[in-house]
Amino acid sequence: MDKDTLRRLEMLNQLSLTEAQKEDVIAFFEKRDSELSVLEAIDTENTERMVHVMPIMTVVREDVVKKQFAREELQKGAPDTDEGYWCVPRVVE
Amino acid sequence: MKIYTAKIDTASALKVVADDMILTTACPTAAGSKMLDGYMSLFESEALTRLKNAGFELCGKTDVGEFAIDLLGETSYNGACTDGEKILNPTAEAVKANEAAIALTLDVNGSVRRAAAQNDLVSIKPTYGTVSRYGTIPVACSGETVSLLASSAGVLKEALDIIAGHDDKDGTSLSEELCASLKKDAPTSPVKRVAYFANMFEGVSECIAQKANAFCEILKKNGIEVVEVEESVIAASRVAWNILMSAELCNNVSRYDGVKYGYRTQNFTNLDELYTNTRTEAFGELLKTAILFGSETLSTDNYFKVYDKALRTRRIIVEAFAKIFESFDAVLMPACSKTEYTTQDIEANKYLAFEENLYTAPASITGLPAVVTGGVQLVGKAFSEKALLDAAEIYEKESK
Numbered sequence: 001m002d003k004d005t006l007r008r009l010e011m012l013n014q015l016s017l018t019e020a021q022k023e024d025v026i027a028f029f030e031k032r033d034s035e036l037s038v039l040e041a042i043d044t045e046n047t048e049r050m051v052h053v054m055p056i057m058t059v060v061r062e063d064v065v066k067k068q069f070a071r072e073e074l075q076k077g078a079p080d081t082d083e084g085y086w087c088v089p090r091v092v093e
Numbered sequence: 094m095k096i097y098t099a100k101i102d103t104a105s106a107l108k109v110v111a112d113d114m115i116l117t118t119a120c121p122t123a124a125g126s127k128m129l130d131g132y133m134s135l136f137e138s139e140a141l142t143r144l145k146n147a148g149f150e151l152c153g154k155t156d157v158g159e160f161a162i163d164l165l166g167e168t169s170y171n172g173a174c175t176d177g178e179k180i181l182n183p184t185a186e187a188v189k190a191n192e193a194a195i196a197l198t199l200d201v202n203g204s205v206r207r208a209a210a211q212n213d214l215v216s217i218k219p220t221y222g223t224v225s226r227y228g229t230i231p232v233a234c235s236g237e238t239v240s241l242l243a244s245s246a247g248v249l250k251e252a253l254d255i256i257a258g259h260d261d262k263d264g265t266s267l268s269e270e271l272c273a274s275l276k277k278d279a280p281t282s283p284v285k286r287v288a289y290f291a292n293m294f295e296g297v298s299e300c301i302a303q304k305a306n307a308f309c310e311i312l313k314k315n316g317i318e319v320v321e322v323e324e325s326v327i328a329a330s331r332v333a334w335n336i337l338m339s340a341e342l343c344n345n346v347s348r349y350d351g352v353k354y355g356y357r358t359q360n361f362t363n364l365d366e367l368y369t370n371t372r373t374e375a376f377g378e379l380l381k382t383a384i385l386f387g388s389e390t391l392s393t394d395n396y397f398k399v400y401d402k403a404l405r406t407r408r409i410i411v412e413a414f415a416k417i418f419e420s421f422d423a424v425l426m427p428a429c430s431k432t433e434y435t436t437q438d439i440e441a442n443k444y445l446a447f448e449e450n451l452y453t454a455p456a457s458i459t460g461l462p463a464v465v466t467g468g469v470q471l472v473g474k475a476f477s478e479k480a481l482l483d484a485a486e487i488y489e490k491e492s493k
Contacts, residue, residue, distance in 0.1 A: 001389075005389075006385070009385045009388050009389055009392075010385070012388055013343070013347075013372070013384050013385060013388050014350070014365075014368040014369045014371075014372045014373075015369065015372055015373055015376070015381055015384065015385070016369050016370075016373045017373075017381065021378060021381070024378070024382070024443070025381075025382050025385055028382050028386070028444055029385075029386065029389070031444075032335070032386060035332050036332070036398075036399065036402075038328075038329050038332045039329060039332055039333060039399075039402050039403065039406050040402075042326065042329060042406055042409055044402060044405035044406060044408075044409060047405045047408050047409055048405070048408060049401060049404035049405050049407075049408070050404055050405070050407040050408035050411060051235065051404060052235065052265070053221050053235070053236070053407070053411060053458075053459055053460035054220075054221050054222045054265075054267055054460055054475070055267075056222065056264070056265050056267070061261065067136075069135050073135055074135070076133065077131075077132055077133060077353075077354035077355065078352075078353055078354055079351060079352070079354075079355075079356075079357035080357070086352055086353055088352055088364050088367060089361060089362070089363050089364050089366075089367055090363075091364055
Protein backbone atom coordinates (compact mmCIF):
# COMPACT_ATOMS: atom_id res chain seq x y z
CA MET A 1 0.00 0.00 0.00
CA ASP A 2 1.44 3.35 -1.03
CA LYS A 3 0.10 6.85 -0.60
CA ASP A 4 -1.17 7.10 -4.17
CA THR A 5 -3.22 3.93 -3.81
CA LEU A 6 -4.54 5.14 -0.49
CA ARG A 7 -5.49 8.49 -2.02
CA ARG A 8 -7.45 6.61 -4.71
CA LEU A 9 -9.27 4.61 -2.04
CA GLU A 10 -10.04 7.81 -0.15
CA MET A 11 -11.53 9.37 -3.28
CA LEU A 12 -13.59 6.28 -4.07
CA ASN A 13 -15.01 6.27 -0.56
CA GLN A 14 -15.46 10.05 -0.25
CA LEU A 15 -13.05 10.30 2.68
CA SER A 16 -10.10 12.58 3.38
CA LEU A 17 -7.53 11.42 5.92
CA THR A 18 -4.98 13.50 7.78
CA GLU A 19 -1.30 12.66 7.29
CA ALA A 20 -1.19 10.95 10.70
CA GLN A 21 -4.26 8.87 9.85
CA LYS A 22 -2.70 7.90 6.53
CA GLU A 23 0.35 6.53 8.35
CA ASP A 24 -1.91 4.51 10.67
CA VAL A 25 -3.98 3.13 7.81
CA ILE A 26 -0.90 2.15 5.80
CA ALA A 27 0.49 0.33 8.86
CA PHE A 28 -2.87 -1.44 9.24
CA PHE A 29 -2.84 -2.50 5.58
CA GLU A 30 0.72 -3.81 5.85
CA LYS A 31 -0.22 -5.92 8.85
CA ARG A 32 -3.32 -7.24 7.07
CA ASP A 33 -1.23 -8.07 3.98
CA SER A 34 1.11 -10.15 6.09
CA GLU A 35 -1.88 -12.02 7.52
CA LEU A 36 -3.08 -13.09 4.10
CA SER A 37 -0.56 -15.92 4.29
CA VAL A 38 -3.01 -17.56 6.72
CA LEU A 39 -5.56 -17.80 3.91
CA GLU A 40 -2.99 -18.61 1.23
CA ALA A 41 -2.00 -21.68 3.26
CA ILE A 42 -5.53 -23.07 2.87
CA ASP A 43 -6.18 -24.99 -0.33
CA THR A 44 -9.42 -23.63 -1.78
CA GLU A 45 -8.83 -24.57 -5.39
CA ASN A 46 -11.72 -27.03 -5.55
CA THR A 47 -13.92 -25.24 -3.05
CA GLU A 48 -16.94 -23.18 -4.04
CA ARG A 49 -17.47 -19.71 -2.65
CA MET A 50 -19.91 -19.48 0.25
CA VAL A 51 -21.90 -16.26 0.17
CA HIS A 52 -24.82 -17.44 2.33
CA VAL A 53 -24.15 -19.73 5.27
CA MET A 54 -27.74 -20.95 5.36
CA PRO A 55 -29.99 -22.33 2.60
CA ILE A 56 -31.39 -18.93 1.64
CA MET A 57 -33.20 -18.62 -1.66
CA THR A 58 -34.02 -15.46 -3.55
CA VAL A 59 -37.25 -14.19 -2.08
CA VAL A 60 -40.11 -13.84 -4.54
CA ARG A 61 -43.30 -12.25 -3.31
CA GLU A 62 -46.39 -10.55 -4.64
CA ASP A 63 -45.88 -6.85 -5.23
CA VAL A 64 -48.39 -5.67 -2.64
CA VAL A 65 -48.12 -2.30 -0.91
CA LYS A 66 -48.43 -2.92 2.82
CA LYS A 67 -47.33 0.28 4.52
CA GLN A 68 -46.58 3.66 3.13
CA PHE A 69 -44.91 6.63 4.75
CA ALA A 70 -45.83 10.18 3.88
CA ARG A 71 -43.13 12.18 2.09
CA GLU A 72 -43.00 14.64 5.02
CA GLU A 73 -42.31 11.78 7.43
CA LEU A 74 -39.57 10.35 5.23
CA GLN A 75 -37.87 13.73 4.89
CA LYS A 76 -38.09 14.65 8.57
CA GLY A 77 -34.47 13.64 9.18
CA ALA A 78 -33.12 15.25 6.01
CA PRO A 79 -30.52 18.01 6.40
CA ASP A 80 -32.09 20.21 3.71
CA THR A 81 -35.36 19.91 1.78
CA ASP A 82 -37.50 22.22 -0.32
CA GLU A 83 -41.09 21.52 -1.35
CA GLY A 84 -40.62 17.78 -0.99
CA TYR A 85 -37.21 17.61 -2.66
CA TRP A 86 -33.82 16.89 -1.14
CA CYS A 87 -31.46 19.79 -1.66
CA VAL A 88 -27.82 19.49 -2.75
CA PRO A 89 -25.42 22.13 -4.08
CA ARG A 90 -25.81 23.10 -7.73
CA VAL A 91 -24.37 20.30 -9.93
CA VAL A 92 -24.60 21.90 -13.37
CA GLU A 93 -22.95 25.33 -13.63
CA MET B 94 -19.83 7.43 31.83
CA LYS B 95 -22.66 7.33 29.29
CA ILE B 96 -24.62 4.08 29.29
CA TYR B 97 -27.89 5.20 27.79
CA THR B 98 -28.44 7.20 24.66
CA ALA B 99 -32.10 7.45 25.67
CA LYS B 100 -34.00 6.25 28.72
CA ILE B 101 -37.71 5.60 29.06
CA ASP B 102 -39.52 5.47 32.40
CA THR B 103 -41.45 2.25 32.75
CA ALA B 104 -42.86 0.42 35.75
CA SER B 105 -43.00 -2.89 33.89
CA ALA B 106 -41.25 -5.89 35.40
CA LEU B 107 -40.49 -7.14 31.90
CA LYS B 108 -38.02 -4.57 30.68
CA VAL B 109 -35.91 -4.83 27.58
CA VAL B 110 -33.08 -2.52 26.70
CA ALA B 111 -31.99 -2.26 23.06
CA ASP B 112 -28.53 -1.35 21.91
CA ASP B 113 -28.12 1.50 19.48
CA MET B 114 -27.96 -0.77 16.42
CA ILE B 115 -31.62 -1.72 16.94
CA LEU B 116 -34.12 0.63 15.34
CA THR B 117 -36.77 2.04 17.66
CA THR B 118 -39.52 4.57 17.08
CA ALA B 119 -39.65 5.75 20.70
CA CYS B 120 -36.11 7.11 20.75
CA PRO B 121 -33.28 7.89 18.34
CA THR B 122 -30.91 5.30 16.84
CA ALA B 123 -27.39 6.52 16.06
CA ALA B 124 -25.31 3.30 15.76
CA GLY B 125 -22.71 5.04 17.92
CA SER B 126 -21.94 7.39 15.02
CA LYS B 127 -22.05 11.15 14.62
CA MET B 128 -23.42 10.37 11.16
CA LEU B 129 -26.74 9.26 12.64
CA ASP B 130 -26.86 11.53 15.70
CA GLY B 131 -30.52 12.09 16.57
CA TYR B 132 -31.81 9.86 13.74
CA MET B 133 -35.41 8.82 14.32
CA SER B 134 -36.53 5.69 12.51
CA LEU B 135 -40.05 5.41 11.10
CA PHE B 136 -40.20 1.73 11.97
CA GLU B 137 -38.77 -0.54 14.64
CA SER B 138 -36.92 -3.82 14.80
CA GLU B 139 -39.07 -6.93 14.27
CA ALA B 140 -37.42 -8.63 17.26
CA LEU B 141 -38.33 -5.69 19.48
CA THR B 142 -41.91 -5.67 18.19
CA ARG B 143 -42.22 -9.36 19.04
CA LEU B 144 -40.90 -8.76 22.57
CA LYS B 145 -43.31 -5.84 23.05
CA ASN B 146 -46.22 -7.96 21.82
CA ALA B 147 -45.25 -10.55 24.44
CA GLY B 148 -45.43 -7.97 27.24
CA PHE B 149 -41.91 -6.54 27.36
CA GLU B 150 -41.46 -2.80 27.55
CA LEU B 151 -38.53 -0.88 26.13
CA CYS B 152 -36.72 0.93 28.94
CA GLY B 153 -34.07 2.63 26.83
CA LYS B 154 -31.24 2.45 24.34
CA THR B 155 -27.64 1.69 25.23
CA ASP B 156 -24.62 3.09 23.50
CA VAL B 157 -22.51 1.05 21.04
CA GLY B 158 -19.19 1.53 19.33
CA GLU B 159 -19.46 3.09 15.87
CA PHE B 160 -21.44 0.55 13.82
CA ALA B 161 -20.62 -2.10 16.46
CA ILE B 162 -17.34 -3.24 14.96
CA ASP B 163 -15.14 -2.45 17.95
CA LEU B 164 -14.22 -4.30 21.15
CA LEU B 165 -16.87 -3.19 23.64
CA GLY B 166 -18.26 0.14 22.46
CA GLU B 167 -15.20 2.36 22.96
CA THR B 168 -15.45 3.99 19.53
CA SER B 169 -18.86 5.55 20.14
CA TYR B 170 -18.96 9.22 19.18
CA ASN B 171 -20.25 9.76 22.74
CA GLY B 172 -16.86 8.58 23.96
CA ALA B 173 -15.86 5.31 25.59
CA CYS B 174 -17.79 4.13 28.63
CA THR B 175 -15.09 3.54 31.27
CA ASP B 176 -14.53 3.44 34.99
CA GLY B 177 -11.51 5.63 34.43
CA GLU B 178 -9.31 2.86 33.10
CA LYS B 179 -11.31 -0.25 32.29
CA ILE B 180 -13.53 -0.11 29.19
CA LEU B 181 -17.12 -0.96 30.01
CA ASN B 182 -19.83 -2.17 27.66
CA PRO B 183 -22.93 0.01 28.16
CA THR B 184 -25.41 -2.79 27.40
CA ALA B 185 -23.76 -5.16 29.88
CA GLU B 186 -23.73 -2.40 32.50
CA ALA B 187 -27.50 -1.91 32.11
CA VAL B 188 -28.17 -5.64 32.49
CA LYS B 189 -25.77 -5.99 35.44
CA ALA B 190 -27.56 -3.14 37.21
CA ASN B 191 -30.89 -4.99 36.69
CA GLU B 192 -32.27 -2.09 34.73
CA ALA B 193 -33.55 -4.56 32.16
CA ALA B 194 -34.30 -8.29 32.22
CA ILE B 195 -32.81 -8.69 28.77
CA ALA B 196 -30.88 -6.72 26.21
CA LEU B 197 -31.50 -6.89 22.49
CA THR B 198 -28.30 -6.33 20.54
CA LEU B 199 -26.79 -6.72 17.10
CA ASP B 200 -23.71 -8.95 17.12
CA VAL B 201 -21.53 -7.70 14.26
CA ASN B 202 -18.01 -8.31 15.49
CA GLY B 203 -18.55 -10.06 18.82
CA SER B 204 -18.71 -7.10 21.21
CA VAL B 205 -21.75 -8.46 23.04
CA ARG B 206 -20.07 -11.85 23.49
CA ARG B 207 -16.92 -10.24 24.86
CA ALA B 208 -19.08 -8.15 27.20
CA ALA B 209 -20.93 -11.23 28.44
CA ALA B 210 -17.68 -13.07 29.10
CA GLN B 211 -16.11 -10.17 30.97
CA ASN B 212 -19.18 -9.44 33.12
CA ASP B 213 -20.31 -12.96 34.07
CA LEU B 214 -23.45 -12.55 32.01
CA VAL B 215 -25.02 -14.94 29.53
CA SER B 216 -25.48 -14.20 25.85
CA ILE B 217 -26.89 -16.07 22.90
CA LYS B 218 -26.01 -15.42 19.29
CA PRO B 219 -28.64 -17.51 17.50
CA THR B 220 -28.20 -19.42 14.26
CA TYR B 221 -28.05 -16.98 11.35
CA GLY B 222 -31.50 -16.46 9.88
CA THR B 223 -33.56 -17.61 12.87
CA VAL B 224 -34.16 -14.11 14.26
CA SER B 225 -35.26 -11.35 11.90
CA ARG B 226 -32.71 -8.63 11.17
CA TYR B 227 -35.49 -6.33 9.94
CA GLY B 228 -35.10 -3.02 11.70
CA THR B 229 -31.39 -3.22 12.47
CA ILE B 230 -28.60 -1.03 11.11
CA PRO B 231 -26.93 -3.17 8.41
CA VAL B 232 -23.16 -3.57 8.65
CA ALA B 233 -21.93 -7.08 7.83
CA CYS B 234 -25.16 -8.66 6.62
CA SER B 235 -23.85 -12.14 5.86
CA GLY B 236 -22.86 -12.83 9.46
CA GLU B 237 -24.40 -10.36 11.88
CA THR B 238 -27.28 -11.58 14.03
CA VAL B 239 -29.71 -10.10 16.50
CA SER B 240 -28.52 -11.44 19.85
CA LEU B 241 -29.60 -11.42 23.47
CA LEU B 242 -27.84 -10.68 26.73
CA ALA B 243 -29.16 -11.44 30.22
CA SER B 244 -28.05 -12.50 33.67
CA SER B 245 -29.30 -16.08 33.28
CA ALA B 246 -29.83 -18.68 30.58
CA GLY B 247 -33.46 -19.21 31.61
CA VAL B 248 -34.38 -15.65 30.67
CA LEU B 249 -32.66 -16.07 27.31
CA LYS B 250 -34.68 -19.21 26.57
CA GLU B 251 -37.92 -17.31 27.17
CA ALA B 252 -36.86 -14.35 25.05
CA LEU B 253 -35.50 -16.52 22.23
CA ASP B 254 -38.82 -18.37 22.11
CA ILE B 255 -40.47 -15.00 21.46
CA ILE B 256 -38.14 -13.50 18.88
CA ALA B 257 -37.19 -16.57 16.81
CA GLY B 258 -39.25 -17.27 13.72
CA HIS B 259 -39.66 -16.50 10.05
CA ASP B 260 -40.19 -12.91 8.99
CA ASP B 261 -41.28 -12.02 5.45
CA LYS B 262 -39.66 -8.61 5.84
CA ASP B 263 -36.16 -10.10 6.13
CA GLY B 264 -34.90 -11.73 2.93
CA THR B 265 -32.40 -13.83 4.91
CA SER B 266 -35.00 -15.14 7.36
CA LEU B 267 -35.24 -18.93 7.46
CA SER B 268 -38.49 -20.88 7.24
CA GLU B 269 -40.77 -21.23 10.25
CA GLU B 270 -40.07 -24.95 10.14
CA LEU B 271 -36.32 -24.43 10.62
CA CYS B 272 -36.82 -21.73 13.27
CA ALA B 273 -39.17 -24.01 15.23
CA SER B 274 -36.25 -25.84 16.86
CA LEU B 275 -35.52 -22.71 18.92
CA LYS B 276 -38.98 -22.71 20.48
CA LYS B 277 -39.53 -23.70 24.09
CA ASP B 278 -41.58 -26.80 23.34
CA ALA B 279 -39.28 -28.17 20.59
CA PRO B 280 -37.51 -31.48 21.34
CA THR B 281 -33.87 -31.06 22.33
CA SER B 282 -30.87 -33.30 21.90
CA PRO B 283 -28.70 -32.53 24.93
CA VAL B 284 -25.01 -31.68 24.80
CA LYS B 285 -23.16 -34.90 25.65
CA ARG B 286 -19.72 -34.39 24.10
CA VAL B 287 -17.80 -31.13 23.96
CA ALA B 288 -14.67 -30.46 21.93
CA TYR B 289 -12.20 -28.31 23.85
CA PHE B 290 -10.31 -26.22 21.30
CA ALA B 291 -6.92 -26.30 22.99
CA ASN B 292 -5.12 -24.16 20.40
CA MET B 293 -7.70 -21.39 20.75
CA PHE B 294 -6.80 -21.12 24.44
CA GLU B 295 -3.14 -20.51 23.67
CA GLY B 296 -2.40 -16.89 24.48
CA VAL B 297 -5.41 -16.24 26.72
CA SER B 298 -4.91 -14.86 30.21
CA GLU B 299 -4.51 -17.13 33.22
CA CYS B 300 -7.91 -16.04 34.47
CA ILE B 301 -9.68 -17.03 31.23
CA ALA B 302 -7.87 -20.38 31.29
CA GLN B 303 -9.06 -20.93 34.85
CA LYS B 304 -12.63 -20.09 33.91
CA ALA B 305 -12.45 -22.62 31.07
CA ASN B 306 -11.10 -25.28 33.41
CA ALA B 307 -13.83 -24.60 35.97
CA PHE B 308 -16.43 -24.79 33.19
CA CYS B 309 -15.04 -28.13 31.96
CA GLU B 310 -15.04 -29.57 35.46
CA ILE B 311 -18.71 -28.75 35.91
CA LEU B 312 -19.59 -30.28 32.54
CA LYS B 313 -17.67 -33.45 33.41
CA LYS B 314 -19.30 -33.66 36.83
CA ASN B 315 -22.65 -33.65 35.04
CA GLY B 316 -21.77 -36.48 32.71
CA ILE B 317 -20.73 -34.39 29.72
CA GLU B 318 -17.57 -35.63 28.06
CA VAL B 319 -14.95 -32.97 27.29
CA VAL B 320 -12.27 -33.94 24.78
CA GLU B 321 -9.25 -31.84 23.83
CA VAL B 322 -9.16 -31.23 20.08
CA GLU B 323 -6.53 -29.55 17.92
CA GLU B 324 -8.02 -27.68 15.00
CA SER B 325 -6.05 -25.25 12.90
CA VAL B 326 -8.33 -24.16 10.04
CA ILE B 327 -10.92 -22.51 12.28
CA ALA B 328 -8.36 -20.01 13.54
CA ALA B 329 -8.34 -18.60 9.99
CA SER B 330 -11.87 -17.34 10.63
CA ARG B 331 -10.52 -14.08 11.98
CA VAL B 332 -8.62 -13.10 8.84
CA ALA B 333 -11.47 -14.20 6.56
CA TRP B 334 -14.13 -12.49 8.69
CA ASN B 335 -12.17 -9.22 8.81
CA ILE B 336 -12.17 -9.24 4.99
CA LEU B 337 -15.85 -10.11 4.57
CA MET B 338 -17.01 -7.81 7.37
CA SER B 339 -15.03 -4.85 6.03
CA ALA B 340 -16.18 -5.43 2.45
CA GLU B 341 -19.83 -5.60 3.47
CA LEU B 342 -19.44 -2.65 5.81
CA CYS B 343 -17.86 -0.58 3.04
CA ASN B 344 -20.93 -1.15 0.87
CA ASN B 345 -23.45 -0.69 3.66
CA VAL B 346 -22.12 2.65 4.91
CA SER B 347 -21.81 4.06 1.39
CA ARG B 348 -25.44 5.23 1.82
CA TYR B 349 -24.40 7.84 4.39
CA ASP B 350 -23.66 10.92 2.31
CA GLY B 351 -25.34 13.83 4.10
CA VAL B 352 -28.23 14.14 1.64
CA LYS B 353 -31.29 12.14 2.64
CA TYR B 354 -30.80 11.85 6.40
CA GLY B 355 -28.19 12.10 9.12
CA TYR B 356 -25.28 14.47 9.54
CA ARG B 357 -24.34 17.07 6.90
CA THR B 358 -21.17 19.15 6.97
CA GLN B 359 -21.43 22.94 6.99
CA ASN B 360 -18.19 23.11 5.06
CA PHE B 361 -18.87 22.67 1.32
CA THR B 362 -19.07 24.62 -1.90
CA ASN B 363 -19.98 21.75 -4.26
CA LEU B 364 -21.51 18.28 -4.16
CA ASP B 365 -18.19 16.46 -4.00
CA GLU B 366 -17.12 18.48 -0.97
CA LEU B 367 -20.51 17.86 0.63
CA TYR B 368 -20.06 14.08 0.36
CA THR B 369 -16.39 14.00 1.37
CA ASN B 370 -16.52 16.48 4.23
CA THR B 371 -19.72 14.95 5.63
CA ARG B 372 -18.20 11.48 5.76
CA THR B 373 -14.79 12.67 6.90
CA GLU B 374 -16.23 14.72 9.77
CA ALA B 375 -18.85 12.18 10.85
CA PHE B 376 -16.98 8.86 10.74
CA GLY B 377 -14.45 7.78 13.34
CA GLU B 378 -10.97 6.42 12.69
CA LEU B 379 -11.66 2.69 13.11
CA LEU B 380 -14.63 2.89 10.78
CA LYS B 381 -12.70 4.83 8.15
CA THR B 382 -9.94 2.22 8.22
CA ALA B 383 -12.47 -0.61 7.86
CA ILE B 384 -14.15 1.20 4.93
CA LEU B 385 -10.83 1.63 3.12
CA PHE B 386 -9.79 -1.94 3.85
CA GLY B 387 -13.14 -3.27 2.62
CA SER B 388 -12.92 -1.15 -0.48
CA GLU B 389 -9.45 -2.42 -1.26
CA THR B 390 -10.49 -6.08 -0.86
CA LEU B 391 -13.19 -5.50 -3.48
CA SER B 392 -10.90 -3.73 -5.94
CA THR B 393 -10.04 -5.35 -9.28
CA ASP B 394 -6.51 -6.15 -8.12
CA ASN B 395 -7.61 -7.87 -4.92
CA TYR B 396 -11.05 -9.30 -5.55
CA PHE B 397 -9.95 -12.86 -6.33
CA LYS B 398 -6.83 -12.85 -4.19
CA VAL B 399 -8.56 -11.52 -1.09
CA TYR B 400 -12.38 -11.33 -1.14
CA ASP B 401 -13.05 -14.42 -3.22
CA LYS B 402 -10.44 -16.33 -1.18
CA ALA B 403 -12.21 -15.33 2.05
CA LEU B 404 -15.55 -16.61 0.69
CA ARG B 405 -13.98 -19.96 -0.24
CA THR B 406 -12.26 -20.13 3.15
CA ARG B 407 -15.65 -19.59 4.77
CA ARG B 408 -16.85 -22.86 3.20
CA ILE B 409 -13.71 -24.68 4.41
CA ILE B 410 -14.40 -23.41 7.95
CA VAL B 411 -18.07 -24.44 7.79
CA GLU B 412 -16.96 -27.90 6.64
CA ALA B 413 -14.37 -28.10 9.45
CA PHE B 414 -17.08 -27.40 12.02
CA ALA B 415 -19.38 -29.95 10.36
CA LYS B 416 -16.68 -32.59 10.69
CA ILE B 417 -16.21 -31.81 14.37
CA PHE B 418 -19.96 -31.96 14.92
CA GLU B 419 -19.99 -35.53 13.57
CA SER B 420 -18.39 -36.53 16.88
CA PHE B 421 -19.26 -33.62 19.19
CA ASP B 422 -22.32 -31.58 20.15
CA ALA B 423 -20.51 -28.34 20.89
CA VAL B 424 -17.13 -26.67 20.83
CA LEU B 425 -15.67 -24.83 23.81
CA MET B 426 -13.51 -21.80 23.07
CA PRO B 427 -12.78 -18.43 24.65
CA ALA B 428 -14.87 -15.35 23.82
CA CYS B 429 -11.96 -13.01 24.56
CA SER B 430 -8.31 -13.25 25.57
CA LYS B 431 -8.61 -11.49 28.93
CA THR B 432 -11.10 -10.41 31.54
CA GLU B 433 -10.88 -6.70 30.85
CA TYR B 434 -9.63 -4.19 28.29
CA THR B 435 -8.24 -0.85 29.32
CA THR B 436 -7.98 2.49 27.56
CA GLN B 437 -4.20 1.86 27.42
CA ASP B 438 -4.85 -1.33 25.42
CA ILE B 439 -6.61 0.74 22.77
CA GLU B 440 -3.95 3.45 22.83
CA ALA B 441 -1.33 0.75 22.24
CA ASN B 442 -3.33 -0.89 19.44
CA LYS B 443 -6.35 0.94 18.03
CA TYR B 444 -7.14 -2.07 15.82
CA LEU B 445 -7.33 -4.55 18.70
CA ALA B 446 -10.95 -5.37 17.80
CA PHE B 447 -9.66 -6.89 14.54
CA GLU B 448 -7.41 -9.20 16.55
CA GLU B 449 -9.59 -10.06 19.54
CA ASN B 450 -12.27 -11.28 17.14
CA LEU B 451 -10.11 -14.38 16.76
CA TYR B 452 -12.54 -15.90 19.27
CA THR B 453 -15.82 -14.51 17.99
CA ALA B 454 -15.23 -14.69 14.23
CA PRO B 455 -15.74 -18.50 13.92
CA ALA B 456 -19.42 -18.26 14.92
CA SER B 457 -19.89 -15.03 12.94
CA ILE B 458 -18.50 -16.33 9.67
CA THR B 459 -20.30 -19.68 9.89
CA GLY B 460 -23.63 -18.43 11.25
CA LEU B 461 -23.48 -21.05 14.01
CA PRO B 462 -25.11 -20.38 17.38
CA ALA B 463 -22.90 -19.36 20.30
CA VAL B 464 -23.67 -19.12 23.98
CA VAL B 465 -21.34 -17.27 26.31
CA THR B 466 -21.51 -18.28 29.95
CA GLY B 467 -19.02 -18.61 32.78
CA GLY B 468 -16.62 -16.40 30.83
CA VAL B 469 -16.27 -18.87 27.95
CA GLN B 470 -18.07 -19.64 24.71
CA LEU B 471 -19.92 -22.73 23.52
CA VAL B 472 -20.43 -22.89 19.77
CA GLY B 473 -22.97 -25.46 18.64
CA LYS B 474 -24.52 -27.02 15.58
CA ALA B 475 -27.03 -24.90 13.70
CA PHE B 476 -30.36 -24.78 15.58
CA SER B 477 -28.88 -26.22 18.81
CA GLU B 478 -29.57 -23.07 20.87
CA LYS B 479 -31.75 -24.86 23.41
CA ALA B 480 -29.12 -27.51 24.08
CA LEU B 481 -26.42 -24.85 24.48
CA LEU B 482 -28.61 -22.90 26.91
CA ASP B 483 -29.36 -26.12 28.83
CA ALA B 484 -25.60 -26.59 29.22
CA ALA B 485 -25.34 -22.98 30.39
CA GLU B 486 -28.04 -23.67 32.99
CA ILE B 487 -26.07 -26.66 34.26
CA TYR B 488 -23.08 -24.37 34.73
CA GLU B 489 -25.18 -21.70 36.46
CA LYS B 490 -26.71 -24.21 38.88
CA GLU B 491 -23.40 -25.81 39.78
CA SER B 492 -21.34 -22.65 40.02
CA LYS B 493 -23.62 -20.97 42.56
